[in-house]
Amino acid sequence: MADDKKTKADNLKLPTRTENFSEWYIELVKRAKLADNSDVRGSMVIRPNGYALWENVQRVLDKMFKDTGHQNAYFPVLIPESYLAKEKKHVADFAPQVAVVTHAGGKALPEGERYVIRPTSETIINRSFTNWVQSYRDLPLLINQWANVMRWEMRPRLFLRTTEFLWQEGHTCHETEADAQAETLKMLEVYKTFAQDFMAMPVLAGQKTESEKFPGADRTYSIEAMMQDKKALQAGTSHMLGQNFAKMFDTQFQGRDGQKHYVWQTSWGVSTRLIGALIMTHSDDAGLVVPPKLAPTHVVIIIIGRTPEERGPVKAKAEALAADLRKSGLSVLIDDDETKGPGFKYAEYELRGVCLRAELGPKDLEKSQCVLVRRDDRKKEFVPLADAVTKANAMLEQMQKDLYAKALALRDSNTFEVNSYDELKAKAEDGFLLAHWDGTPETEKRIKDELGLTTRNRPFELKQEPGKCVVTGNPSAGRIVFAKAY
Numbered sequence: 001m002a003d004d005k006k007t008k009a010d011n012l013k014l015p016t017r018t019e020n021f022s023e024w025y026i027e028l029v030k031r032a033k034l035a036d037n038s039d040v041r042g043s044m045v046i047r048p049n050g051y052a053l054w055e056n057v058q059r060v061l062d063k064m065f066k067d068t069g070h071q072n073a074y075f076p077v078l079i080p081e082s083y084l085a086k087e088k089k090h091v092a093d094f095a096p097q098v099a100v101v102t103h104a105g106g107k108a109l110p111e112g113e114r115y116v117i118r119p120t121s122e123t124i125i126n127r128s129f130t131n132w133v134q135s136y137r138d139l140p141l142l143i144n145q146w147a148n149v150m151r152w153e154m155r156p157r158l159f160l161r162t163t164e165f166l167w168q169e170g171h172t173c174h175e176t177e178a179d180a181q182a183e184t185l186k187m188l189e190v191y192k193t194f195a196q197d198f199m200a201m202p203v204l205a206g207q208k209t210e211s212e213k214f215p216g217a218d219r220t221y222s223i224e225a226m227m228q229d230k231k232a233l234q235a236g237t238s239h240m241l242g243q244n245f246a247k248m249f250d251t252q253f254q255g256r257d258g259q260k261h262y263v264w265q266t267s268w269g270v271s272t273r274l275i276g277a278l279i280m281t282h283s284d285d286a287g288l289v290v291p292p293k294l295a296p297t298h299v300v301i302i303i304i305g306r307t308p309e310e311r312g313p314v315k316a317k318a319e320a321l322a323a324d325l326r327k328s329g330l331s332v333l334i335d336d337d338e339t340k341g342p343g344f345k346y347a348e349y350e351l352r353g354v355c356l357r358a359e360l361g362p363k364d365l366e367k368s369q370c371v372l373v374r375r376d377d378r379k380k381e382f383v384p385l386a387d388a389v390t391k392a393n394a395m396l397e398q399m400q401k402d403l404y405a406k407a408l409a410l411r412d413s414n415t416f417e418v419n420s421y422d423e424l425k426a427k428a429e430d431g432f433l434l435a436h437w438d439g440t441p442e443t444e445k446r447i448k449d450e451l452g453l454t455t456r457n458r459p460f461e462l463k464q465e466p467g468k469c470v471v472t473g474n475p476s477a478g479r480i481v482f483a484k485a486y
Contacts, residue, residue: 021229042156042163052296070142078115083123093215097151126249141173159276167271173263180264184240191236200291200403206457218242227280230431232483238268288353292396298330304361436476438469456481
């Protein structure tokens with residue numbers, strides 16, 4: 001029996017972040033029952049614990065999209081191969097990641113009639129937009145799609161890089177370039193608000209370089225977050241597509257002047273990569289830590305008692321407390337499993353990322369109290385049962401704030417101005433490096449090849465002053481963020 005208990009405990013124990021951050025992450029995803037690898041290379045099975053997180057991400061973002069005037073639609077998973085060929089820049093960049101359907105109905109498809117599984121949907125959506133948009137009165141056209149896409153990944157990692165992943169992709173058409181640019185930045189701000197207010201994850205919003213922009217876009221903007229290992233993670237992108245796809249698919253409208261004009265377009269998206277970002281921003285060596293605003297389970301009530309006589313009254317009180325907590329808007333789980341000890345249950349729910357643990361036993365009933373433990377700081381508080389609902393909500397609200405503050409402090413303490421190539425090299429592993437760069441792709445490539453650092457974005461909030469490139473000494477318009485990244 002002792003050996004069984006030890007085996008169960010070992011199944012909950014994770015590698016530490018300091019020992020091996022990558023192994024810690026993979027083991028957490030698996031042991032917290034968020035996702036598994038599938039038999040299709042690079043693809044994952046999202047388990048209920050992980051999918052519940054994604055559902056909450058969808059729920060919040062979907063409302064934010066609709067509040068800004070967007071509507072949901074759905075487009076086919078298969079794209080005629082000929083569509084991709086229309087946009088040479090687009091297809092050239094996506095070609096290595098595209099999966100092609102060459103056979104259907106037991107027969108080989110002839111050249112020109114093959115399909116690709118969507119890596120993104122700009123091309124096939126434009127075919128519909130060409131039919132939908134006739135006049136300036138049809139604009140703006142604001143569409144979002146929740147879907148799956150497929151990009152053949154060489155180095156897959158659960159949630160972060162998978163061959164098939166879930167995402168949303170917004171696609172819009174506008175009358176003028178200014179309208180499209182405003183939409184691009186508006187949706188970037190939506191992503192920033194979601195990341196900071198709901199994920200408790202501070203991000204830098206800014207413009208990507210020419211080398212890092214989306215294939216076929218005029219300009220790409222991103223939000224960049226720092227993970228606990230000081231690497232950057234691109235958490236969302238918004239693209240000003242200009243008229244590139246409109247010209248390829250002849251998406252025109254009759255303007256107010258009676259003449260034909262090509263629409264101006266945007267696209268923007270976030271994916272299940274956000275679950276990976278959430279894990280690596282907040283979780284610890286005991287398991288998953290989830291910001292309360294996105295948590296599938298806010299409170300677990302652990303019933304303590306050795307005999308049926310002890311457990312009966314405790315369970316009745318637990319059910320009453322759960323009902324009151326649910327009325328206040330919290331999701332609650334009651335654990336009355338007699339086959340596991342309290343200590344094992346505490347570890348199990350910490351691993352799974354339940355925000356708040358309520359311990360309730362016979363002695364607590366005698367004192368009309370319960371014990372509340374926050375997942376992130378794991379401090380115990382003895383709370384009168386009459387105040388438990390108010391206290392639980394206050395603790396969760398504070399937890400949300402504290403998670404953001406902790407992540408912000410980590411980022412700020414690992415962000416540095418660097419003023420020479422030697423300094424850039426010495427600090428390559430240290431976080432976000434703000435360096436002058438001459439703006440050339442050749443210099444950008446050299447830094448990537450020699451140091452493994454990539455440009456993340458040029459943050460809007462970063463005051464820009466001219467200087468000299470840390471590599472070439474040539475003039476620089478301002479600093480940009482370099483970092484190692486996922």
